[in-house]
Amino acid sequence: MxxxxxxxxxxxxxxxxxxxxxCPKGAISVWRGxxxxxxxxxxxxxxxxxxxxxxxxxxxxxxxxxx
Amino acid sequence: xxxxxKHWYDYLWIVTPIYLGLGFFNILFAWLGMIFFCxxxxxxxxxxxxxxxxxxxDRGQFLGLLGGRLRLSANRPTxxxxxxxxxxYGFLIFFFVMFFQMLWTTYLVGSSARNLGEFVxxxxxxKVPWHWAYGGGAAPWVAQFAFGFYSIMLTSTLIGLIVMxxxxxxxxxxxxxxxxxxxxxxxxxxxxxxxxxCAACSGCKGGCGNA
Numbered sequence: 001m002x003x004x005x006x007x008x009x010x011x012x013x014x015x016x017x018x019x020x021x022x023c024p025k026g027a028i029s030v031w032r033g034x035x036x037x038x039x040x041x042x043x044x045x046x047x048x049x050x051x052x053x054x055x056x057x058x059x060x061x062x063x064x065x066x067x
Numbered sequence: 068x069x070x071x072x073k074h075w076y077d078y079l080w081i082v083t084p085i086y087l088g089l090g091f092f093n094i095l096f097a098w099l100g101m102i103f104f105c106x107x108x109x110x111x112x113x114x115x116x117x118x119x120x121x122x123x124x125d126r127g128q129f130l131g132l133l134g135g136r137l138r139l140s141a142n143r144p145t146x147x148x149x150x151x152x153x154x155x156y157g158f159l160i161f162f163f164v165m166f167f168q169m170l171w172t173t174y175l176v177g178s179s180a181r182n183l184g185e186f187v188x189x190x191x192x193x194k195v196p197w198h199w200a201y202g203g204g205a206a207p208w209v210a211q212f213a214f215g216f217y218s219i220m221l222t223s224t225l226i227g228l229i230v231m232x233x234x235x236x237x238x239x240x241x242x243x244x245x246x247x248x249x250x251x252x253x254x255x256x257x258x259x260x261x262x263x264x265c266a267a268c269s270g271c272k273g274g275c276g277n278a
């Protein structure tokens with residue numbers, strides 16, 4: 001069953017890669033050194049990346065709300 | 068799935084205490100810091116993106132270790148002003164100005180217009196005697212550059228430690244001048260997300276910041 005929410009990255013991401021390291025699902029990668037991107041299919045919305053992110057750019061999107 | 072296997076590069080945090088430690092014995096070791104300075108730029112210039120920040124940065128790992136596993140971080144959100152673009156780019160400009168001032172001092176010592184200053188300048192203000200770490204033998208400008216460069220490395224590590232303790236373990240990464248520079252290079256190489264309309268960040272479904 002898909003999680004209720006998934007992570008989304010804001011534009012002020014510094015691409016440090018902290019979130020990549022803590023993601024238990026390997027759902028995050030850094031796109032061309034510019035910004036982290038989340039594979040919303042893999043994301044389980046656990047929030048580890050949000051707690052780790054020093055730039056505070058990770059928010060959550062409720063599945064089904066804007067899809 | 069998350070790859071939990073440890074790699075050789077996961078132990079690079081050890082480089083930070085070794086580098087700073089060597090500077091206590093012989094300041095000329097400070098020249099090794101040029102590796103940390105050039106490598107991230109070269110990696111991003113030649114298409115490796117932010118692989119240095121993401122994988123090889125010893126300081127990032129060191130702060131992550133102290134603030135994460137050793138729980139020395141308060142784990143509070145980095146203040147909004149500290150993660151603003153204005154502060155990031157402002158700090159980069161400040162860093163550049165101080166770096167070129169250090170190069171100018173090196174030039175003055177090299178041209179005998181100034182004597183070698185055997186001290187480390189902390190936070191760009193406080194002169195700390197460091198004469199024990201230099202026994203002569205090198206050209207004056209070589210030693211002067213080492214003192215200046217070590218000052219930058221020690222100061223930035225201390226700032227990193229302070230923000231690690233007060234905020235998130237890797238709050239330093241938000242305004243790290245090397246990180247800002249490499250991200251700028253990557254932005255130039257990748258093309259502006261604003262122009263292509265999509266940075267593939269998944270943020271769009273929550274209201275795209277690039278739209």
